[in-house]
Amino acid sequence: MALPLMDSQYRIESFGRVNWLGMGTLYRKEVWRFMxxxxxxxxxxxxxxxxxxxxxxLALGGGERQVGGIAFDRFIAPxxxxxxxxxxxxxxxxxxxxxxxxxxxxxxxLMPPITAGEMTFAYVMGGVTRGMLVGVSxxxxxxxxxxxxxxxxxxxxxYMLLASMLLSILGFLAGIVxxxxxxxxxxxxFIVSPLAFLSGTFYxxxxxxxxxxxxxxxxxxFYAIDGFRYAMTGxxxxxxxxxxxxxxxxxxxxxxxxxxxxxxxxxxxx
Numbered sequence: 001m002a003l004p005l006m007d008s009q010y011r012i013e014s015f016g017r018v019n020w021l022g023m024g025t026l027y028r029k030e031v032w033r034f035m036x037x038x039x040x041x042x043x044x045x046x047x048x049x050x051x052x053x054x055x056x057x058l059a060l061g062g063g064e065r066q067v068g069g070i071a072f073d074r075f076i077a078p079x080x081x082x083x084x085x086x087x088x089x090x091x092x093x094x095x096x097x098x099x100x101x102x103x104x105x106x107x108x109x110l111m112p113p114i115t116a117g118e119m120t121f122a123y124v125m126g127g128v129t130r131g132m133l134v135g136v137s138x139x140x141x142x143x144x145x146x147x148x149x150x151x152x153x154x155x156x157x158x159y160m161l162l163a164s165m166l167l168s169i170l171g172f173l174a175g176i177v178x179x180x181x182x183x184x185x186x187x188x189x190f191i192v193s194p195l196a197f198l199s200g201t202f203y204x205x206x207x208x209x210x211x212x213x214x215x216x217x218x219x220x221x222f223y224a225i226d227g228f229r230y231a232m233t234g235x236x237x238x239x240x241x242x243x244x245x246x247x248x249x250x251x252x253x254x255x256x257x258x259x260x261x262x263x264x265x266x267x268x269x270x
Contacts, residue, residue, distance in 0.1 A: 022114040023122050030126025034092055041092075045084045045134050046141045052080055053145060056202070068204050068235045073146045078229040079201030081138045082163060086224065089131030089164040090171035090192055093123050094184045097175025106268055116262035120172065120255065127168030128161065135160050148232060155240070156231035162247040163224035167192070169254040176261050176268060195221040205237045220250055 034041040057073050065072040100106040109119065142148075150156055174187040199221035205213050216222045223243035230236035262268065 019114050019118055022112050023118040026109065026114070026119065026122035027125050030092070030096060030123060031129055033096060034126075034130050041088065041130060042133060042137055045088055046137055049080050049084050049138050050141055050145070053077070053142065068206075068237070070233055070235055074148060074233055075204075075229070075235070076202055077142050077146045077148065078232040079199070079225045081135055081142060082160070082225045082228045083196050083201055084138045085131045085135040085160055085164050086167040086196060086221065087192065088134045089127040090167040090174070090188070092130040092171065093127040093168050094171035094174040094178070094187065095181075096126070097123065097172060098178055098181055098184050101175070101268070102180070110265075110268065116259045119262055120169075120258050123172050124165060124168045124255075124258075127171055128164045131164030131168065132160060135164070150232055151234040152231045156228060158244065159224060159227040159231055159247075162244070162251060163228070165251050166220065166224070166247055166254070169251065169258055172258050173254065173261070176258070176266070179267070195219055199225045200237060201225055220246060223247055 053073070053076070056076060067075040097106075100109060114122075170187075170192075174184055178184045178187070198216070199219055200216060205216045205222070208216065217238065223238065223246050226236055226238045227240050227243040227247075230240050
Protein backbone atom coordinates (compact mmCIF):
# COMPACT_ATOMS: atom_id res chain seq x y z
CA MET A 1 0.00 0.00 0.00
CA ALA A 2 1.48 3.34 -1.05
CA LEU A 3 2.14 5.93 1.62
CA PRO A 4 0.11 9.16 1.42
CA LEU A 5 3.41 10.90 0.61
CA MET A 6 3.18 9.47 -2.87
CA ASP A 7 -0.59 9.91 -3.26
CA SER A 8 -0.57 13.13 -5.30
CA GLN A 9 -4.30 12.87 -6.18
CA TYR A 10 -5.30 12.85 -2.50
CA ARG A 11 -2.97 15.76 -1.83
CA ILE A 12 -4.34 17.92 -4.66
CA GLU A 13 -7.98 17.27 -3.81
CA SER A 14 -7.54 17.95 -0.09
CA PHE A 15 -4.92 20.68 0.07
CA GLY A 16 -4.51 22.18 -3.41
CA ARG A 17 -1.42 21.90 -5.55
CA VAL A 18 0.81 22.71 -2.58
CA ASN A 19 0.13 21.51 0.94
CA TRP A 20 1.01 24.81 2.62
CA LEU A 21 -0.40 23.66 5.96
CA GLY A 22 1.68 20.50 6.14
CA MET A 23 4.83 22.12 4.79
CA GLY A 24 4.47 25.11 7.10
CA THR A 25 3.88 22.89 10.12
CA LEU A 26 6.99 20.84 9.41
CA TYR A 27 9.02 24.03 8.92
CA ARG A 28 7.77 25.49 12.20
CA LYS A 29 8.64 22.24 13.94
CA GLU A 30 12.20 22.49 12.63
CA VAL A 31 12.54 26.10 13.78
CA TRP A 32 11.01 25.33 17.18
CA ARG A 33 13.42 22.43 17.60
CA PHE A 34 16.55 24.58 17.48
CA MET A 35 15.04 27.69 19.08
CA UNK A 36 14.06 25.65 22.14
CA UNK A 37 17.79 25.25 22.88
CA UNK A 38 18.89 28.65 21.55
CA UNK A 39 21.77 28.83 24.00
CA UNK A 40 23.35 25.85 22.22
CA UNK A 41 22.30 26.59 18.66
CA UNK A 42 22.67 30.39 18.52
CA UNK A 43 24.82 31.54 21.45
CA UNK A 44 27.40 28.73 21.36
CA UNK A 45 28.53 29.52 17.77
CA UNK A 46 29.00 33.16 18.85
CA UNK A 47 31.38 32.11 21.60
CA UNK A 48 33.31 29.77 19.31
CA UNK A 49 33.72 32.46 16.66
CA UNK A 50 34.86 35.06 19.18
CA UNK A 51 37.42 32.58 20.55
CA UNK A 52 38.77 32.01 17.03
CA UNK A 53 38.96 35.77 16.56
CA UNK A 54 40.73 36.28 19.89
CA UNK A 55 43.32 33.59 19.18
CA UNK A 56 44.09 34.88 15.70
CA UNK A 57 44.26 38.54 16.67
CA LEU A 58 45.72 38.44 20.17
CA ALA A 59 47.81 35.29 20.51
CA LEU A 60 49.22 35.47 16.96
CA GLY A 61 49.47 39.25 16.76
CA GLY A 62 47.13 39.34 13.78
CA GLY A 63 45.89 42.85 14.50
CA GLU A 64 49.05 44.36 13.00
CA ARG A 65 48.99 42.38 9.75
CA GLN A 66 47.38 43.17 6.42
CA VAL A 67 45.98 40.79 3.81
CA GLY A 68 44.75 41.91 0.42
CA GLY A 69 45.26 45.54 1.31
CA ILE A 70 43.03 45.49 4.42
CA ALA A 71 43.64 44.80 8.09
CA PHE A 72 43.83 41.13 9.01
CA ASP A 73 40.95 41.38 11.47
CA ARG A 74 38.61 42.77 8.77
CA PHE A 75 39.86 40.09 6.36
CA ILE A 76 39.12 37.07 8.55
CA ALA A 77 35.91 38.33 10.19
CA PRO A 78 33.62 37.64 7.17
CA UNK A 79 35.12 34.16 6.79
CA UNK A 80 34.51 33.31 10.43
CA UNK A 81 30.91 34.50 10.14
CA UNK A 82 30.32 32.43 7.00
CA UNK A 83 31.90 29.35 8.58
CA UNK A 84 29.43 29.64 11.44
CA UNK A 85 26.53 30.00 9.02
CA UNK A 86 27.48 26.94 6.98
CA UNK A 87 28.35 24.65 9.88
CA UNK A 88 25.11 25.38 11.71
CA UNK A 89 22.93 25.04 8.60
CA UNK A 90 24.50 21.61 8.01
CA UNK A 91 24.15 20.56 11.65
CA UNK A 92 20.46 21.49 11.79
CA UNK A 93 19.16 19.32 8.96
CA UNK A 94 21.55 16.41 9.45
CA UNK A 95 20.89 16.09 13.19
CA UNK A 96 17.13 16.56 12.86
CA UNK A 97 16.67 13.90 10.19
CA UNK A 98 19.10 11.50 11.85
CA UNK A 99 17.35 11.86 15.20
CA UNK A 100 13.97 11.16 13.59
CA UNK A 101 15.35 7.98 12.02
CA UNK A 102 16.98 6.72 15.21
CA UNK A 103 13.91 7.41 17.37
CA UNK A 104 11.65 5.80 14.76
CA UNK A 105 9.45 8.88 14.37
CA UNK A 106 10.41 9.43 10.72
CA UNK A 107 7.14 7.63 9.87
CA UNK A 108 5.29 10.61 11.36
CA UNK A 109 6.96 12.76 8.69
CA LEU A 110 6.36 10.33 5.82
CA MET A 111 2.73 9.49 6.58
CA PRO A 112 1.12 12.96 6.20
CA PRO A 113 0.06 13.92 2.64
CA ILE A 114 3.10 16.01 1.72
CA THR A 115 5.26 15.47 -1.32
CA ALA A 116 8.99 14.86 -1.38
CA GLY A 117 9.55 18.41 -2.57
CA GLU A 118 7.48 19.86 0.26
CA MET A 119 9.29 17.75 2.85
CA THR A 120 12.68 18.74 1.44
CA PHE A 121 11.69 22.41 1.39
CA ALA A 122 10.57 22.40 5.04
CA TYR A 123 13.73 20.70 6.31
CA VAL A 124 16.07 22.80 4.18
CA MET A 125 14.39 26.08 5.08
CA GLY A 126 14.65 25.13 8.75
CA GLY A 127 18.41 24.79 8.30
CA VAL A 128 18.57 28.04 6.32
CA THR A 129 16.69 29.86 9.09
CA ARG A 130 19.16 28.66 11.70
CA GLY A 131 22.11 29.52 9.47
CA MET A 132 20.82 33.04 8.80
CA LEU A 133 20.05 33.66 12.49
CA VAL A 134 23.53 32.49 13.45
CA GLY A 135 25.00 34.70 10.73
CA VAL A 136 23.22 37.83 11.96
CA SER A 137 24.14 37.13 15.59
CA UNK A 138 27.79 36.54 14.62
CA UNK A 139 27.92 39.80 12.68
CA UNK A 140 26.64 41.68 15.72
CA UNK A 141 29.12 39.94 18.04
CA UNK A 142 32.08 40.45 15.71
CA UNK A 143 31.18 44.11 15.17
CA UNK A 144 31.76 44.78 18.88
CA UNK A 145 35.45 43.86 18.42
CA UNK A 146 36.02 44.51 14.70
CA UNK A 147 33.89 47.48 13.57
CA UNK A 148 33.01 47.20 9.87
CA UNK A 149 30.84 48.72 7.18
CA UNK A 150 28.97 46.52 4.72
CA UNK A 151 30.18 47.12 1.18
CA UNK A 152 27.15 45.50 -0.53
CA UNK A 153 24.18 44.52 1.71
CA UNK A 154 22.29 42.76 -1.12
CA UNK A 155 25.35 40.69 -2.03
CA UNK A 156 25.86 39.80 1.64
CA UNK A 157 22.28 38.53 1.92
CA UNK A 158 22.55 36.62 -1.37
CA TYR A 159 25.76 34.83 -0.41
CA MET A 160 24.58 34.05 3.12
CA LEU A 161 21.32 32.65 1.77
CA LEU A 162 22.94 30.53 -0.96
CA ALA A 163 25.66 29.22 1.36
CA SER A 164 23.26 28.30 4.16
CA MET A 165 20.96 26.61 1.63
CA LEU A 166 23.86 24.64 0.15
CA LEU A 167 24.96 23.29 3.53
CA SER A 168 21.37 22.73 4.65
CA ILE A 169 20.74 20.52 1.61
CA LEU A 170 24.07 18.76 2.13
CA GLY A 171 23.10 18.11 5.75
CA PHE A 172 19.73 16.79 4.60
CA LEU A 173 21.51 14.39 2.24
CA ALA A 174 23.86 13.34 5.04
CA GLY A 175 20.85 12.62 7.24
CA ILE A 176 19.30 10.44 4.53
CA VAL A 177 22.47 8.49 3.75
CA UNK A 178 23.67 8.03 7.34
CA UNK A 179 22.64 5.12 9.52
CA UNK A 180 24.02 6.56 12.76
CA UNK A 181 25.42 9.77 14.21
CA UNK A 182 28.90 8.35 13.58
CA UNK A 183 28.19 8.55 9.86
CA UNK A 184 27.01 12.14 10.21
CA UNK A 185 30.18 12.95 12.15
CA UNK A 186 32.19 11.46 9.28
CA UNK A 187 30.52 13.88 6.87
CA UNK A 188 31.43 16.76 9.18
CA UNK A 189 35.01 15.67 9.88
CA PHE A 190 36.01 14.57 6.39
CA ILE A 191 33.97 16.87 4.14
CA VAL A 192 32.54 19.97 5.81
CA SER A 193 35.41 20.92 8.15
CA PRO A 194 38.28 20.39 5.66
CA LEU A 195 36.47 22.32 2.92
CA ALA A 196 35.72 25.14 5.38
CA PHE A 197 39.26 25.47 6.74
CA LEU A 198 40.84 25.21 3.26
CA SER A 199 38.55 27.82 1.72
CA GLY A 200 40.66 30.92 2.26
CA THR A 201 39.05 31.89 5.54
CA PHE A 202 42.37 32.70 7.22
CA TYR A 203 44.50 33.54 4.18
CA UNK A 204 44.37 34.89 0.65
CA UNK A 205 44.63 32.17 -1.97
CA UNK A 206 47.02 34.44 -3.90
CA UNK A 207 49.60 33.48 -1.27
CA UNK A 208 49.35 29.83 -2.31
CA UNK A 209 51.40 28.05 -4.98
CA UNK A 210 49.71 27.85 -8.36
CA UNK A 211 48.55 24.23 -8.09
CA UNK A 212 47.03 24.78 -4.62
CA UNK A 213 45.36 27.92 -5.88
CA UNK A 214 43.67 25.90 -8.62
CA UNK A 215 42.48 23.41 -5.99
CA UNK A 216 40.85 26.30 -4.12
CA UNK A 217 38.89 27.24 -7.23
CA UNK A 218 37.05 23.89 -7.17
CA UNK A 219 36.13 24.28 -3.49
CA UNK A 220 32.54 25.61 -3.27
CA UNK A 221 33.22 26.89 0.25
CA PHE A 222 35.82 29.24 -1.23
CA TYR A 223 33.19 30.97 -3.37
CA ALA A 224 30.84 31.33 -0.40
CA ILE A 225 33.48 32.88 1.85
CA ASP A 226 35.17 34.95 -0.85
CA GLY A 227 31.85 36.34 -2.06
CA PHE A 228 30.72 37.19 1.45
CA ARG A 229 34.09 38.82 2.14
CA TYR A 230 33.61 40.96 -0.96
CA ALA A 231 30.14 41.95 0.23
CA MET A 232 31.55 43.00 3.58
CA THR A 233 34.86 44.62 2.56
CA GLY A 234 34.95 45.04 -1.21
CA UNK A 235 38.03 42.74 -1.38
CA UNK A 236 37.92 39.49 -3.33
CA UNK A 237 40.24 36.71 -4.49
CA UNK A 238 37.94 35.25 -7.15
CA UNK A 239 35.00 36.24 -9.32
CA UNK A 240 31.82 37.26 -7.50
CA UNK A 241 29.66 36.38 -10.51
CA UNK A 242 31.23 32.94 -10.93
CA UNK A 243 30.74 32.39 -7.20
CA UNK A 244 27.02 33.16 -7.39
CA UNK A 245 26.56 30.92 -10.44
CA UNK A 246 28.51 28.07 -8.83
CA UNK A 247 26.54 28.17 -5.58
CA UNK A 248 23.22 28.45 -7.39
CA UNK A 249 24.05 25.51 -9.69
CA UNK A 250 25.16 23.33 -6.77
CA UNK A 251 21.99 24.17 -4.85
CA UNK A 252 19.82 23.13 -7.78
CA UNK A 253 21.67 19.87 -8.37
CA UNK A 254 21.70 18.85 -4.70
CA UNK A 255 18.03 19.85 -4.34
CA UNK A 256 17.05 17.56 -7.21
CA UNK A 257 19.11 14.72 -5.73
CA UNK A 258 17.57 15.18 -2.27
CA UNK A 259 14.02 15.24 -3.65
CA UNK A 260 14.59 12.05 -5.64
CA UNK A 261 16.03 10.25 -2.62
CA UNK A 262 13.01 11.23 -0.51
CA UNK A 263 10.68 10.09 -3.30
CA UNK A 264 12.41 6.72 -3.48
CA UNK A 265 12.27 6.34 0.30
CA UNK A 266 15.83 5.00 0.37
CA UNK A 267 16.98 4.60 4.00
CA UNK A 268 13.86 6.44 5.14
CA UNK A 269 11.15 3.78 4.84
CA UNK A 270 13.32 0.87 5.91
